[in-house]
Amino acid sequence: MQTVKVALGARSYSIEIGSGLLSTVGKRCQNLGLGKRCAIITDRRVGPLYAKKAAASLKQAGFETNIITVAAGEKAKSLSVVGQCYDQLAACRLERKSFVVALGGGVVGDLAGFVAASYLRGIPFVQVPTTLLAQVDSSVGGKTGINLKAGKNLVGAFYQPRLVLCDLDTLRTLPSREYRAGLAEIIKYGIIYDAALFDRIERDMTLLLKKHPRTLAEVVARCCEIKADVVGQDETESGLRAILNFGHTIGHAIEAISGYGKFLHGEAISIGQVAAAKISAEQSGLSEEDVARITQLFKRAGLPTKIKLSSAQRAKLFAAMKVDKKVSAGEIKFVLARKIGRVDFGQKVSADSINRALDA
Ligand SMILES: NC(=O)c1ccc[n+]([C@@H]2O[C@H](COP(=O)([O-])OP(=O)(O)OC[C@H]3O[C@@H](n4cnc5c(N)ncnc54)[C@H](O)[C@@H]3O)[C@@H](O)[C@H]2O)c1
Numbered sequence: 001m002q003t004v005k006v007a008l009g010a011r012s013y014s015i016e017i018g019s020g021l022l023s024t025v026g027k028r029c030q031n032l033g034l035g036k037r038c039a040i041i042t043d044r045r046v047g048p049l050y051a052k053k054a055a056a057s058l059k060q061a062g063f064e065t066n067i068i069t070v071a072a073g074e075k076a077k078s079l080s081v082v083g084q085c086y087d088q089l090a091a092c093r094l095e096r097k098s099f100v101v102a103l104g105g106g107v108v109g110d111l112a113g114f115v116a117a118s119y120l121r122g123i124p125f126v127q128v129p130t131t132l133l134a135q136v137d138s139s140v141g142g143k144t145g146i147n148l149k150a151g152k153n154l155v156g157a158f159y160q161p162r163l164v165l166c167d168l169d170t171l172r173t174l175p176s177r178e179y180r181a182g183l184a185e186i187i188k189y190g191i192i193y194d195a196a197l198f199d200r201i202e203r204d205m206t207l208l209l210k211k212h213p214r215t216l217a218e219v220v221a222r223c224c225e226i227k228a229d230v231v232g233q234d235e236t237e238s239g240l241r242a243i244l245n246f247g248h249t250i251g252h253a254i255e256a257i258s259g260y261g262k263f264l265h266g267e268a269i270s271i272g273q274v275a276a277a278k279i280s281a282e283q284s285g286l287s288e289e290d291v292a293r294i295t296q297l298f299k300r301a302g303l304p305t306k307i308k309l310s311s312a313q314r315a316k317l318f319a320a321m322k323v324d325k326k327v328s329a330g331e332i333k334f335v336l337a338r339k340i341g342r343v344d345f346g347q348k349v350s351a352d353s354i355n356r357a358l359d360a
């Protein structure tokens with residue numbers, strides 16, 4: 001098992017990564033000194049696979065455990081589902097010291113985290129992420145939230161969990177397309193922060209695709225460490241945290257114009273990162289050799305690296321980039337790489353150079 005400590009003063013917590021952790025959730029919650037009652041929030045896909053095991057562990061540790069099941073997929077991140085969760089928490093008589101266990105992917109984590117952040121002005125919550133994306137990204141850093149009709153993640157709170165348990169065994173049932181999408185974020189950590197991690201992913205891609213337990217545990221732990229490190233330096237996204245958005249300006253726009261659901265997030269940011277690498281070669285000194293390594297690694301992960309766009313779609317893409325939350329004063333800012341492992345945020349990029357990167 002690997003442990004990553006997230007240092008945030010009084011709100012510090014651990015991320016545990018390994019096999020067989022789900023059946024230890026009760027014991028671990030006991031160690032945190034949480035109240036007697038809890039609710040597992042999960043979705044209709046993950047619940048039938050893992051909720052029983054989690055509930056049994058919690059019950060065995062003496063917790064009164066309720067299970068709240070929401071629809072699977074992005075639509076669960078809505079105000080109406082939040083309302084249903086509040087009602088169920090109240091019906092189960094959850095109190096100040098009671099806690100929420102988020103069992104599922106990033107959708108459940110964001111939803112349950114927001115519910116925990118706001119119910120009774122905040123009750124503790126524990127994350128048990130079951131997708132690769134959630135294990136290396138959404139469960140770390142304390143961002144919780146839901147979508148509005150007007151856009152994704154427009155309502156939310158910064159709210160830290162008391163514990164994150166990444167049971168790698170749960171990834172066995174994850175559809176392979178979802179798994180590969182998670183690899184896109186893993187590769188991102190290498191590019192933005194850690195050349196040695198990037199080298200390792202290159203070396204161990206075959207093992208990663210096979211979900212080799214030790215390789216996966218070490219790589220997931222390193223990614224969590226990097227995210228925790230970045231977030232620890234900039235919890236509320238006033239600066240450095242922006243580097244986590246490498247490849248995301250174009251990636252988010254691709255998701256938006258193709259209708260959410262056509263591309264998984266990881267697929268869209270794979271294309272976005274390859275484009276950002278090409279722009280980096282033009283204006284930040286990234287070598288062509290590094291661009292080729294980056295492109296190749298996404299390909300080996302089974303991810304798309306380019307997109308064919310009509311001129312009408314391209315106009316939509318630019319419009320979408322301009323409404324992205326990360327735009328300030330109408331200017332599109334990018335994270336660009338100088339070399340693998342070293343990036344700068346807030347870089348101005350012209351429309352021409354974005355076009356060239358998408359054409360290349
Ligand atoms: N809070 C953050 O910092 C942050 C960061 C990145 C992404 N996110 C959010 O995360 C969400 C995406 O998360 P995701 O990619 O995990 O998607 P998801 O939660 O929708 O999970 C993907 C699908 O896989 C299923 N699933 C989950 N675990 C499974 C398992 N072990 N076996 C079988 N099926 C399983 C789910 O039911 C779902 O159908 C988005 O809403 C995004 O905004 C948040």
Ligand SMILES: [Zn+2]
Nearest residue numbers: 185248265269
């Ligand atoms: Zn992402």
